[in-house]
Amino acid sequence: MRNILEAGKMKIVKAFSFLLSFFIISSVFGPLFLSPAAAAENSGEESARVLKATWGASGGDWGFPSPLTFYPRGPGYVMTSFCFDSLVWPEETGNFTGLLASSWENSPDGLTWTFHLRENVTWHDGEPFTADDVTFTYDYIQGKAAISPIGAGWYNTAVIESVEALDDYTVRITLNQPYAPFMQQVAAVIPIMPEHIWKDVSDPTKYMEDEAAIGTGPFILEDYNKDQQSYKYSANENYFLGKPAIDTLIFVKSTDPVISLKVGDVDEASLTLDQVQALDDSENMKVIEGPGYWVYRLRFNIPANTILENTEIRKAIYHSLDCEEIQNKVLHGGGIAGNSGYVPPYSVWYNPNVTQYAYDPAAAEKILDEAGYDEVGSDGIRLTPDGEKLEFQLLYSSDQQSQRIAELVQSYLKDVGIGVVLKPGDTKTVDGLVNAGNFDLAIYSHGTSTDPARMLNSFPTSTGWNNTEFVSLANQQMSTIDEEERRELVDRMQVLIAENVPTIPLLYRNVYSACNQDKFDGFFYTPGGVGGGVPTEYNKLVFIYGEWNGQSTASAGNDTASSMDSPSMNAPGILTALMAFAAVFMLYRLKR
Known part of the structure; x- marks a missing residue:
């Protein structure tokens, strides 16, 4: 009997020893074994600062983001600017603030600009940045x-006579003539490229290796997917202005940015006013509005169409x-009607004293009658002297706003006897057809610069007029340093545009951005835009000076530390103490 009791005592002791060991281990390693969710929350992926953005349904693929391969519209340049820096930046x-240049000065005659470069700047691959990279870039691009x-x-390199490195961190740029917007259109636009990577590249249009995206910028390209129309960037931790406020920046295509914002597929999106209003129940969304240097204009194929070549027909x-x-039917108040002088009224260069074209169908019909198109067919469309229909094909991008504008233009022109055949296409298709001259009329939308050198001087190329x-005035205003003299020249350019109607600015759209403040705050619209005039919220300085509002790695660690004081995390310790007391008590009773 005594042996049986002794054996029972030994089993109880072993049992309590096992339980005691289990709870001691649990009290130490409990967060690992008992809280897998907490472990996941503390992982690097959860704590990473990832911001997803979209440019919306207008497009997602803007080309490979290197200085000579991006798709030549504003978004393409912006995608490149994340990796590459210019000398200065708005x-x-x-x-303008200095990026690769810390300071600069220019000669009184406007011909010589001297830039003092930042020292200790490195390329993404760790190689040092010097003045030789600047001289190489300007010569290479030219x-x-x-x-x-x-x-x-x-990039306007035509005004540059020479670029020379005075020492490792001083560059002198000499112009062949004074160029009034040099800072806006040259120094703040041309991305500096690493000589050690590009010096042996003979055809930059075909060079899209990983090294082609190496710059000094705040972000490093991790992935560009043409098929998925996406971009992924990681923060440059050694950026000379400081590490960006986010770790990862991702751009994805979204067919409906409002839904993408609401369900959390993206954190920020460029929107229209209608889309902003659809977000009215989303309290965590911060919406900002920018000046609408984004124009929708009716473009004529002046060189190739003998009817549209007639200024009177364009006036009609x-x-x-x-x-x-x-504007009211398409933007619903999210913009303003176009101005016949092309420069929007909120620009400092706006000239109100130009010919205006009020909505006047009777005046349009009179002009058409006098031009020889007074005979009307049974379908209401006017006939040419040859008996053909006075009809044009209207090309437009198939986004919602451009399509609505095209339909309205078709309706208005039909009312005065002009036939319009609609032809939609994606943005790149429309760009290709317009650039090749394969169109009659086109609804063309794009950002414009706040500086007339880029806003107006391109008219001969962009209109065929x-x-x-006009060309003489354009050349004069670029080289006129005195601002009042330059303003007089720009005023006269606007008068000529309004009198000749080389294009019709239908409306200027305001720009909007919505961002989830639980993630990030700090977006702004830059007066004058970036890259010579791109009206966008994606000024890269946003990501340097903006504020991350989500969970950081540091805060995640603090949360874990504070949660260790909670009853749930200390429960194993309390239970251990109770079990230890119970074990001692049972052993005492067994001994008795």
Whole structure:
């Protein structure tokens, strides 16, 4: 009997020893075994600061983000600017701050600019940045302009006579003539490229290796997916202005940015006013509004269409359009009607004293009658002297706003006897057809610069309207340093545009951005835009000076530490103490 009791005592002791060991282990390693969710929350992926954005349904693929391969529209340049820096850059006020240049000065005659570069700046691959990279870049882009249309169309190197490195961190740029918007259109636009990577690249349009995206910028390209129309960037932890406020920046295509914002697929999106209003029940969304240097204009194929080449016909078309009503029906107050002088009224360069074209169908019909199109067919469409229909094909991008504008233009022109055949296409298709001259009329939308050098001087190229007086004024205003003299020249340019109607600015759309403040706060619209005039909220300085409102790695650690004081986390310790007391008590009773 005694042996049986002794054996029972031993089993109880072993049992309590096991339980005691289990609870001691649980009290130490409980968070690992008992709280897998908490472990996941503390993982690096959960604590990473990831911001997802979208440019909306207008497109997602803007080309490979290197200086000579991006798609030559504003978004393409912005995607590239995340990786590459220029000498200077516009800040939130629109004033220029130094990026790769820490300071600069120019000669009184405007011909010589000297830039003092930042020291201890490195490329993404760790190589040092020096003045040689600046001289190389300007020479390379100027030399490759004939190969890459981006070089010729986006970067103005034609005004540059020479670029020389005075020492490792001083560069002197000499111009062949004074160039009034040099800072806006050259120093703040041309992205500096690493000589050690590009010096042996003969055709930059075909160079899309990983090294082609290496710059000094705040972000490093991790992935570009043309098929998925997405971009992924990681923060440059060694950026000379400080590490970005986010760890990862991702751009994805969204067919419905409002839904994407609401369900959390994206954290930020560029929107229209209608889309902003659809977010009215989303309390965590911060919406900002920017000046609408984004124009929708009716473009004529002046060189190739003998009817549209007639200025009087273009005036008749202008009188047939109610631009204010178009704005109200398309933007619902999210913009303003176009101005016949092309420069929007909120620009400092706006000239109100130009010819205006009020909505006047009767005036339009009179002009058409006098031009020889007074005979009307049974379908209400006018006939040419040859008996053909006075009819044009209207090309437009198939986004919702462009389509609505095209339908309204078709209706207005039909009312005065002009036939319109609609032809939709995606943005790149429309761009290709317009650039090739394969169109009659086109609804064309794009950002414009706040500086007339880029806003107006491109008219001969972008409209096919080659007016010798206009070209002369354009050349003069670029080289005029005195601002009042320059303003007089720009005023006269607007008068000529309004009198000749080379294009019809239908409306200017305001720009809007909505961002989930639980993630990030700090977006702004730059007066004058970035990259020479791109009206966007994606000024890269946003990500340097913005504020991350989500969970950081540090806060995640603090949360874990504070949660260790909660009853749930200390329950194993309390239970251990109770079990230890019970074990001692049972052993005492067994001994007795």
